[in-house]
Amino acid sequence: MILPVVAYGHPVLKRVAEEIEPNYPGLQQLISDMFETMYHSEGVGLAAPQINKSIRLFVIDADPFQETYPEAKGFKKVFINPEIVEHSEETWTFREGCLSLPDMNEEVVRPSKITINYLDENFVEHEEEYDGICARVIQHEYDHLEGKVYVDRVAPMRKMMLKNKLRNISEGNVLVDYKMIFPAKKRR
Ligand code: NI
Numbered sequence: 001m002i003l004p005v006v007a008y009g010h011p012v013l014k015r016v017a018e019e020i021e022p023n024y025p026g027l028q029q030l031i032s033d034m035f036e037t038m039y040h041s042e043g044v045g046l047a048a049p050q051i052n053k054s055i056r057l058f059v060i061d062a063d064p065f066q067e068t069y070p071e072a073k074g075f076k077k078v079f080i081n082p083e084i085v086e087h088s089e090e091t092w093t094f095r096e097g098c099l100s101l102p103d104m105n106e107e108v109v110r111p112s113k114i115t116i117n118y119l120d121e122n123f124v125e126h127e128e129e130y131d132g133i134c135a136r137v138i139q140h141e142y143d144h145l146e147g148k149v150y151v152d153r154v155a156p157m158r159k160m161m162l163k164n165k166l167r168n169i170s171e172g173n174v175l176v177d178y179k180m181i182f183p184a185k186k187r188r
Pocket of ligand 1: 097098140141144
């Protein structure tokens with residue numbers, strides 16, 4: 001089932017999400033719905049807060065990046081209760097987009113390498129090191145669990161310039177071809 005994606009400005013995107021237990025009701029269905037929603041909206045990652053669930057879960061399929069970034073090939077994973085336990089001092093600037101902020105993208109500076117500890121969809125624990133585009137997508141999705149979106153990481157001056165654009169997104173004044181929940185939509 002395709003789920004509506006919550007737009008920028010919704011309080012769920014500012015909340016720190018909660019860890020889940022293996023008996024979380026309907027978890028496998030939820031994971032499958034999140035992949036379906038992500039593919040439908042042509043995203044490479046989707047975090048549970050973006051479908052209005054404040055839990056520590058995100059899905060990634062970075063395969064569409066494989067032409068430019070070979071490490072993205074077959075990078076499809078489910079991350080439950082993740083924790084980034086290490087990151088490099090070295091950074092990398094990359095232009096990010098987000099399904100909750102349609103029709104915009106901005107350059108964001110992030111650590112180029114990370115180590116992440118997480119549970120997969122079967123609650124098996126992993127600790128893995130990533131760099132390149134995989135580290136980038138993971139950090140973007142991880143931010144959603146921490147109540148952050150990528151525009152929170154652009155320079156304050158730049159964010160100020162994006163103010164109108166961001167207000168338009170939260171009010172639903174934006175062209176988008178997937179279903180969304182706009183927190184500040186006015187009745188007309
Ligand atoms: Ni996002």
